[in-house]
Structures are given as C-alpha cells and as structure tokens.
Amino acid sequence: ETGVTQSPTHLIKTRGQQVTLRCSSQSGHNTVSWYQQALGQGPQFIFQYYREEENGRGNFPPRFSGLQFPNYSSELNVNALELDDSALYLCASSLGRGSSDEQFFGPGTRLTVL
Amino acid sequence: GQSLEQPSEVTAVEGAIVQINCTYQTSGFYGLSWYQQHDGGAPTFLSYNALDGLEETGRFSSFLSRSDSYGYLLLQELQMKDSASYFCAVALEGGGGNKLTFGTGTQLKVEL
Numbered sequence: 001e002t003g004v005t006q007s008p009t010h011l012i013k014t015r016g017q018q019v020t021l022r023c024s025s026q027s028g029h030n031t032v033s034w035y036q037q038a039l040g041q042g043p044q045f046i047f048q049y050y051r052e053e054e055n056g057r058g059n060f061p062p063r064f065s066g067l068q069f070p071n072y073s074s075e076l077n078v079n080a081l082e083l084d085d086s087a088l089y090l091c092a093s094s095l096g097r098g099s100s101d102e103q104f105f106g107p108g109t110r111l112t113v114l
Numbered sequence: 115g116q117s118l119e120q121p122s123e124v125t126a127v128e129g130a131i132v133q134i135n136c137t138y139q140t141s142g143f144y145g146l147s148w149y150q151q152h153d154g155g156a157p158t159f160l161s162y163n164a165l166d167g168l169e170e171t172g173r174f175s176s177f178l179s180r181s182d183s184y185g186y187l188l189l190q191e192l193q194m195k196d197s198a199s200y201f202c203a204v205a206l207e208g209g210g211g212n213k214l215t216f217g218t219g220t221q222l223k224v225e226l
Contacts (some may be wrong), residue, residue: 004156033213042201043157045209074137088158097123097211099144100164105156 004023004093004106012112013081019086021076021109025093031055032074033103034066050097078111086113116140116207118217120200126192134187134220136202143203146178146185147214152198160187160200189222192218197224 005024014017025032031050035043045058049068063079072093078085088110092103118138126132136146136191145218149157163178163185175188189196199219206213 027158031212035214035216040218042203042219045213045215048211048213052193055182056204056206056211056213058213092157094212097213099205099211100162101212102159103212103214105158109219 002024004091004104006089006091006106006109009107010110010112012114014114015081015083017081017113018077018079019081019111021078021089021091021111023074023076023091023093023106025072025074025091026104029095029104030072031094031097031101032068032072033092033094034074034076035090035092036060036085037090037108039087039097043090048097055097075080081113083113086111116204116215118202118204118215120217120220122203122218123221123223128192128194130192131188131190132192132222133211134200134202134222136185136187137218138183138185138202138204138217140183140204140207140215142205142207142210143180143183144210146176147203148174148176148187149201149203149216150198151201151219157201166197192224194224194226197222219225 033048034046047057094101148160151157161176203214
C-alpha cells in the first residue's frame with residue numbers, strides 16, 4: 001500500500017509569483033484535504049476534494065485554488081504569493097469524508113516566500 | 115467562533131504517565147481527534163472520540179466529555195520517541211465530516 005506523497009519537498013519563491021504543489025493520495029482513498037501549517041502552529045484547513053469536487057473550504061482567499069484528478073491525486077495552486085504564505089503545506093487523504101474517516105498525512109511541502 | 119485550547123508545553127520523564135488536556139468551543143460537534151507530529155514530520159492519527167468515555171489503544175488513551183467540551187490524551191510508559199507535538203482537532207465549524215480545525219499543539223518533552 002503506497003502512502004501519501006507530496007512534491008516538491010521544498011520550494012523557494014518570491015512575492016507575487018505563483019506555485020503549484022502536488023499530492024498523491026493513498027491507494028483507495030477518494031478524499032484529499034489540504035492544510036497550511038505555519039511554524040509553531042497547528043495545521044489550518046484550506047479545502048477538501050471528494051471525487052474531484054470541492055467539498056468545503058476554510059478561511060483562505062480565492063488565490064488559493066485546487067484540483068483533484070480522476071486518480072484522486074490533487075494539486076494546490078497559490079497565486080500572487082505573499083510573505084505570509086511561507087509555511088508547510090500538508091495534504092491528507094482518507095477513505096471518505098465522514099467524521100470518523102482517518103486522515104493520512106503526507107510529509108508536506110515547505111514553501112518559503114522571499 | 116471555533117477554538118481549541120491546549121497547554122503549549124509539557125515535560126515528563128521516561129516511564130511516567132502524562133495527560134494532555136484539550137478544551138474546545140464549537141457548534142455542530144462531530145468528535146475529537148488527536149494527532150502526533152514529530153519535528154519536520156507528518157501528523158499521524160492517534161485516536162478519535164465521538165462519544166463520551168475513554169478509548170484505549172496500547173499505551174495511548176483518549177477521553178471525551180461532550181457536556182464539558184473537554185478531552186484529554188493520556189500517554190503511559192513514556193518513551194523518548196514520544197517527544198513530539200500533540201494536536202487535538204474537531205470538525206470545521208459548519209463544515210462537518212473530517213475537515214478539521216486543529217489546536218495550537220502541545221509540545222511534549224520526555225527526559226531521562
């Protein structure tokens with residue numbers, strides 16, 4: 001069984017640029033959630049995709065967007081990068097979107113915005 | 115609004131028992147989850163309580179009291195490898211399911 005993978009592991013961008021982060025979900029999982037984790041903080045929910053449809057969004061501006069593909073892998077796109085976007089971006093996959101469905105997190109992408 | 119409170123740091127010795135508390139404020143409560151995260155690593159799921167009471171999984175137990183909006187994670191027979199951050203989490207307000215709001219985390223340091 002393949003775990004959740006994310007790419008790239010590290011990324012450095014400058015303010016105003018755009019970035020795409022990728023996530024491959026665990027085999028058999030149809031739900032992917034994205035979280036932003038600032039240093040010393042808990043993960044903050046960005047959005048969730050279930051069977052290629054957005055299934056809820058946290059308090060993030062529209063310049064944060066995403067996609068889920070037919071194989072249930074996912075992308076997170078961030079436009080017009082700001083310094084505060086520097087964080088660890090985590091994706092998590094789960095068998096479903098129910099409250100008891102355990103989320104399996106990937107290792108994250110560390111984004112630095114200069 | 116939604117909030118979860120945890121102590122920021124707890125220190126204990128190897129072999130001891132430690133309890134990490136979590137109080138929460140949220141509407142539409144679905145359950146309380148606990149995650150462990152080692153420095154630089156991915157959060158890993160520890161437990162989920164939907165109903166009041168104690169759930170035990172090996173050295174780790176988790177407790178929930180819905181009437182008190184309170185839960186705790188109990189770690190027994192502490193080992194050095196338990197040094198990590200521990201997060202409680204509840205379903206996102208208005209979102210439900212497993213879209214989670216996390217607390218700020220408790221850093222556990224296990225000493226010899």
